[in-house]
Amino acid sequence: MSFSRDEIIETIRMVQAENLDIRTITLGVSLTDCQGESTAEVAEKIYRKLTRVADKLVPVAKELEAEFGIPIVNKRIAVTPIAIVAGSCREKDLTPIAKAMDRAAEELNIDFIGGFSALVQKGFTQGDIKLINSIPEALSSTERVCASVNVASSRAGINMDAVYAMGHIIKKTAELTAARDGIGCAKLVVFANAVEDNPFMAGAYHGPGEAEATVNIGISGPGVVNTVVRRLGEGADFGELAEAVKRTAFKITRAGELIGREAARRLGASFGIIDLSLAPTPAAGDSIANILEAMGLERCGAPGTTAALMILNDAVKKGGAMAASYVGGLSGAFIPVSEDAGMIRAAEEGALSIEKLEAMTSVCSVGLDMIAIPGDTSPETIAAIIADEMAIGVVNKKTTAVRIIPAPGKKAGDSVEFGGLLGRAPVMPVSRFDSSVFVKRGGRIPPPIQSLVN
């Protein structure tokens, strides 16, 4: 036999007992040929193009799932930032375009469609302004559309006018979706250094440098890594720990590489990248927090958590980089609170605070992710939280993001339930001290110096 029994059993165990899966196949589709003079015209062109180009996405994913025996959890589409596509429309409100995207997504039976986006790190075009102003209405009147706004980059600095505006946009989005605990905000990300080929939602969009249609793959497998780390026991030193994670990451990533290449071939699209991110789900055992705890921390958030996360993140990249021909996207461990059972427990027990999460984001992707905060948090405080997170990304030349939900009517200690992959979030306390004078200064924070690196 060309494989040993143990190797075959290992793979089967990974899938059946440890939640190994392909987290997402995301088809990036360029919409640059869908411009027009009115939102109705653009909406119609987008709907027609998506239903034509992506009609095989879900059937192909199902075929691959059956043939290779590895579940593919999400099938998604990322499109050219709508601010670019719709810049020429005469109307101010771009909600009809979001609705057309939603309709196409529903018809194609995909989970999420990303790209209701604008890139404003240096300034706003007419399209950017229209898009940002349309976000609350667009997210509250659609189910599957995801929005993102890039407000900062290491080369441009931080657009504080955009940061302050996003504080208000997030509040407004939460209010419009108050009946469902502000779920609109779970589909809205504010970025520094956003990447063009990210397959993960809510931040996926199809960058201007991408091909006509591209398949990007997000891998998964916190459960598999968790089992490996636990099996090592307390005696393993950090070299051995990193080695074990690396080996496992290699295997997980190879599964993604195989499926990605095959999906691209069958869809007649370019193969883009594998995103080497360990993405958790609310399912038991599929948690990043549990891996950190398996390394020897009583709870995620305890002193040592940042170091543990750094080891995990780096080892996953090292193992994964060898396994994939093209690596890209966000490529780092995710720490979304509501989507990770271990993070939820740590937050509920008071082991994990927003401040600790912020520190953790400096060593992993992607940022303050899926965090519920009290509904009465001011737009200024939200903007200041965003500014802090953007600063970490800009200085460290990495992607960071904020996906935060000011849950209407809730206070610290309450809980919000989004259901499905978005999970359940404990409402975490936010500093009561005021930052409004700071965030209202406006203008752009200059980019950091690129030498003098200490």
Next chain:
Amino acid sequence: MDILVTLDTIKNCSEKGVLKLPPGSLVTKEARIFAASRGIKIYVGDDLLKEPFPINSPPAKKAVISVIGEDRVGIIAGISDVLAKNNVNILDITQTSIEGLFTMIMVVDISRCAVSFEELKKFLEERGKDLDVRVDAQREEVFRFMHRI
């Protein structure tokens, strides 16, 4: 004239079977692979472009079937029966039974399988249910990719 011909150029061209391009056209490898998969022959001037060596190896001829469950009489017979009926040849088989837990792994040749892989999988799963065991079938590449560099 197109200097550069990409995958999308081929996708959007209406010609079937043969695509004639002017001399000097540059055709990306991705475009050539796509054309080959659609059975389109590309001529640059008078020269026929060679089909590229595919990035992916040709579709699998082998699959791995795994059976896990409580040991009982007739498991191998039952599974082999499904395979024989569908013209699937068993290349290798290994089985153990430790403390009543039965595991069997088969490597089979599916190149002459009478039904589609999905259907074969369905038949195997149904037979597994009758036998009270869990049967999985996966294409062999999964294991090759995960365990071999």
